[in-house]
Amino acid sequence: MGETITDxxxxxxxxxxxxxxxxxxxxLRDADPLGLRARAADAxxxxxxxxxxxxxxxxxxxxxxxxxxxxxxxxxxAWQAMTPEQRTRWWINRVGRVTSLLTSVPGLGGALADRLxxxxxLGAASQGLLLCAIAGERGVTGHADRVRLLAWVLFRRDVxxxxxxxxxxxxxxxxxxxxxxxxxxELADSTAKRTGRRISVKGFAVTLWRxxxxxxxxxxxxxxxxxxxxxHRLIGMLPVAGMFGDYLGERSGLRRAAKQAEKWFARTGVTxxxxx
Numbered sequence: 001m002g003e004t005i006t007d008x009x010x011x012x013x014x015x016x017x018x019x020x021x022x023x024x025x026x027x028l029r030d031a032d033p034l035g036l037r038a039r040a041a042d043a044x045x046x047x048x049x050x051x052x053x054x055x056x057x058x059x060x061x062x063x064x065x066x067x068x069x070x071x072x073x074x075x076x077x078a079w080q081a082m083t084p085e086q087r088t089r090w091w092i093n094r095v096g097r098v099t100s101l102l103t104s105v106p107g108l109g110g111a112l113a114d115r116l117x118x119x120x121x122l123g124a125a126s127q128g129l130l131l132c133a134i135a136g137e138r139g140v141t142g143h144a145d146r147v148r149l150l151a152w153v154l155f156r157r158d159v160x161x162x163x164x165x166x167x168x169x170x171x172x173x174x175x176x177x178x179x180x181x182x183x184x185x186e187l188a189d190s191t192a193k194r195t196g197r198r199i200s201v202k203g204f205a206v207t208l209w210r211x212x213x214x215x216x217x218x219x220x221x222x223x224x225x226x227x228x229x230x231x232h233r234l235i236g237m238l239p240v241a242g243m244f245g246d247y248l249g250e251r252s253g254l255r256r257a258a259k260q261a262e263k264w265f266a267r268t269g270v271t272x273x274x275x276x
Contacts, residue, residue: 099126
């Protein structure tokens with residue numbers, strides 16, 4: 001058995017992780033692969049012109065414009081009208097499908113892959129990313145609060161607020177900056193080659209892998225993260241088919257992580273704030 005991992009070690013790992021999720025989430029919010037947000041904005045601008053036609057029989061064109069005007073993606077008017085709970089479901093159902101798929105790839109190896117920490121690291125990274133997104137939808141952007149949230153949901157630790165803020169003698173801000181930049185290096189290269197801050201699938205996958213790998217320093221804690229049901233794990237032990245079981249398990253784990261986050265917000269009373 002290895003040495004006991006301290007709260008300070010957990011914080012040292014989670015602070016650059018949390019900081020690195022910010023540009024990833026920004027890129028995901030800005031992503032508009034089908035042009036839906038642009039069309040929704042255009043529909044909203046043209047809404048006043050269509051108002052005078054409200055009494056006429058609806059046409060396919062007006063139905064289409066109305067549909068685009070109610071598209072629920074970040075940056076649209078419909079998104080602004082959504083509750084934090086509805087936005088949380090969006091992140092889990094849209095982005096969570098992608099992260100769960102990437103996390104379940106090691107499941108192709110069945111029980112053999114389960115002996116390695118790769119899937120746990122990727123799964124924890126996926127859940128951590130979505131937890132930061134959930135916090136953001138509540139207006140909680142402070143690194144310390146997000147560190148405490150992740151520590152409680154993923155590792156079942158109640159970390160002191162001052163410690164989560166980096167208030168301890170060994171804290172090295174320069175080292176944290178360098179680690180954060182390292183975790184997002186692929187993302188920066190990917191978005192630099194594209195319009196605005198759009199993220200490529202490869203850039204996202206590599207960044208998720210780097211985020212997961214950064215959690216190796218607390219490998220013994222990774223097994224505490226929210227998981228799927230026992231039958232998901234049974235299927236996950238099978239070669240090839242294990243990927244399907246792992247995918248379902250990761251999806252279930254994300255939903256459980258979101259529920260745990262709701263409990264944490266209710267328990268701590270943390271509201272919108274942006275301190276370090």
